[in-house]
Amino acid sequence: MKIFAYIPTKIHTILILFGSMVICSNLTGQIEHQKKNRKYDFSAIEKKIQAWVVNGYYSGASILITKNDAVIYQKYFGNYNKETQVFIASAGKWLAAATIAAVVEKTTLSWDDKVKKWLPEFQDAKGEATLRQLFSHTSGFPDYQPKDSVTDNYQTLEESVKHIVNLPADSQPGTAFHYGGLAMQVAGRMAELATGKDFETIFQENIAMPLGMKNTHFVPVDNGGGHSPMLGGGAKSTLYDYAHFLEMISHDGNYKGNQILKKESVAEMQADQIRNANVASHEYTEQVRAEKQNGIYGLGEWREEVDAKGNAILISSPSWAGAYPWIDKTTQTYGFFLTHVNVEKANKAGFSSFYNSPVLPIMVRDVYKNAALPKNVKTGFVNVGNAKLYYEESGTGEPLIFIHGHSFDHSEWDPQFFEFAKKYRTVRYDCRGYGHSDMPKEGVEFLHAEDLLKLMNKLKIKKAHLVGLSMGGFIATDFLALHQDRLLSATMASGDIFPVPGPSQPWTTEQFTIRKAEIEKIIKRGTMYQKWDWLNGLMSKGGTNLEKIRKPVWDMIFKWNQWQPLHAEPRLVLGNDAEAILKKQKITVPVMVLTGEVEKERPNKLLECVPSAKQVIVSNAGHVSNLENPEDFNRLVMEFLKNN
Structure with a gap:
């Protein structure tokens, strides 16, 4: 089995160049169907x-999402149905932690008990670890059994512990976070000794039965009957069973009027249990949420996001197999994505189920945000021939169209869209291959600029102001070269002549061979690497606000389906062809090139091709200037439009 360990590295020069192209109280009861509740659109998640x-x-796969205790979305894919039961791998850690919490409530077992109190055979540093450290990956126990160890087959936790007791400690208890599962076996054995019962019985009596989780068990993982019970990855469950558990946790331990766990126990599980332990760079939460914080783990659950006071606001228990339960307190939603990865096919495609499933709560936030759009915002799709483009429109006056950057989508323009709609008929859209719009097809030629022209025609826009950033700037440049008569003005932020072959230079056999090799390299390394490299490249240089935009930039990249780096894409922009076209005509349309202050020394060929163009500097900003310094960006664009 291949497990991808994704650690961002320095982005390659050509990537930087290409990169400038650049959110239940009654689960078995009523479901708010789309016909009855049109404000929630889950089509992007479904796709x-x-x-x-x-x-x-x-x-x-199957997925269930609730908001304010009502199921707002439920869907089954492929060969899954309501009864499908699969191994949920590390998503079982959350269940195991709740089981231990119930034992702590009802017996003399304490989260602060040391291992040696219950298991005196642990005479080394491992014996000094506490129960809470065992369940927060800070115990100093090795993460997994060494490869050269005896086969770790067992039918009881007593047997399992015998395989662990003589393993050397990795570190002193409480000093380092190391994600793994062996320590949880010891915790489970402590619970057994405290109750006099086996772990499966403890789980059934305290969690599964009270929650009606009839199809959830800690059962043998291997066909031969080994690895039972495995607290850190051996649970099997169904969609609704696990949703019952999430309902209980989201209600501070209460399920349909019955207090399954004390409120204090749920709070303890969600509290920062890392404390002073060292957390290495590029740990899971930093990778999927683009924010570095030390309090990343509670008891059996990840604290993916925390608020200013350190309270967990997005908690989860992701698994390598793809199963992903989460609770998002920012939107009062919780959800469960049930699936189990086909390891061979996923590895062949460089796909990580562990790192891809966490995009789902971000997409749910988008659903929630879109549902809250003002009534005066029109949304829809425009057919441009062999693809549909998603767009949003608001305001009246002269038309103004925002064009996003590569790997981004229309949400890039959140700081501009509503502000400019006060004075202009403002449109933002997803280019083909991004956001909600359709994907390109390898070998099918088109130009982004021609898609834009068709969008304008369908929206009955004769002339418009264009504002594009990075890739959006290149598209604005192409439109200027091809359709100057349809423009009122053009603003290219971080824009230039994109130095790549244009339509006049079709792909050669040699170029295709090279491109295919590049794609294979991305896949072999793991496709999430490309996203992380891309983010790091965009965040490598900027103003004092750069780190504040890391997460919103990442959220767009995280949702991006990555079609472009994984295909030999058509000539979508004029590239080098634009230079000759622009120089052959007299440009009379007002043109502004907005450049982030940190990039002002970079040569700009567009300014040479359009002598009348005006370069303006956005202070305290880098490549993504509209997000880094939206106040200055908006002011400069407003002044440009007013004066022209």
Whole structure:
């Protein structure tokens, strides 16, 4: 089995160049169907999961999402149905932690008990670890059994502990965070000794039965009957069973009027249990949430996001197999994505189920945000021939169209869209291959600029102001070269002549061979690497606000389906062809090139091709100037439009 360990590295020069192209109280009861509740549109999530299944990463999947205690979305994919039961791997850690919490409530076992109190055979540093450290990956126990150890087959936790007791400690208890599962076996054995019962019985009596989780068990992981019970990855469950558990946790331990766990126990599970332990760079939460914070883990659950006071606001228990339960307190939603990865097909495609599933709560936030759009914002799709483009429109007056950067989508313009809609008929859209719009097809030629022209025609816009950033700036440049008569003005932020072959230079056999080799390299390394490298490249230089935009930039990149780096894409921009076209005509349309202050020394060929163009500097900003310094960006664009 291949496990991808994704650690961002320095982005390659050509990537930087290409990169400038650049959110239940009654689960078995009523469901708010789309026909009854049109404000929630889960089509983007549905397309994302369906693509994973079609690509063979999963044979099937199911998902359930609730908001304010009502199921707002439920869907089955592939060969999954309501009864499908699968191993949920590390998603079982959350269940195991709750089971231990119940034992702590009802017996003399304490989260601060040391291992040696219950298991005196642990005479080394491991015996000094506490129960809470065992369940927060800070115990100093080795993460997994060494490869050269005896086969770790067992039928009881007593047997399992015998395989662990003589293993050397990795570190002193409480000094370092190391994600793994062996320490949880010891914790489970302590619970057994405290109750006099086996772990499965403890789980059934305290969690599964009270929650009606009839199809959830800690059962043998291997066909031969080994590895039972495995607290850190050996649970098997169904969609609704696990959703019952999430309902209980989201209600501070209460399930349909019955207090399954004390409120204090749930709070303890969600509290920062890392404390003073060292957390290495590029740990899971930093990778999927683009924010570095030390309090990343509670008891059996990840604290993916925390608020200013350190309270967990997004908690989860992701698994290598793809199963992903979460609770998002920012939107009062919780959800469970049930699936089990096809390891061979996923590895062949460089797909990581562990790192891809966490995009789902971010997409749910988008659903929530879109549902809250003002009534005066029109949304829809425009057919541009062989693809549909998503757009949003608001305001009246002269038309103004925002064009996003590579790997981004229309949400890039959140700081501008509503502000400019006060004075202009403002449109923002997703280019083909991004956001909600359709994907390109390898070998099918088109130009982004021609897609834009068709969008304008369908929206009955004769002339418009264009404002594009990075890739959006290149598209604005192409439109200026091809359709100057349809423009009122053009603003290219971080824009230039994109130095790549244009339509006049079709792909050669040699170029295709090179491109295919590049794609294979991305896949072999793991496709998430490319996203992390891309983010680091965009965040490598900027003003004092750069780190504040890391997360919103990452959220867009995280949702991006990565079609472009994984295909030999058509000539979508004029590239080098634009230079000759621009120089052959007299440009009379007002043109502004907005450049972030840290990039002001970079040569700009567009300014040479359009002598009348005006370069303006956005202070305290780098490549993504509209997000880094939106106040200055908006002011400069407003002044440009007013004066022209």
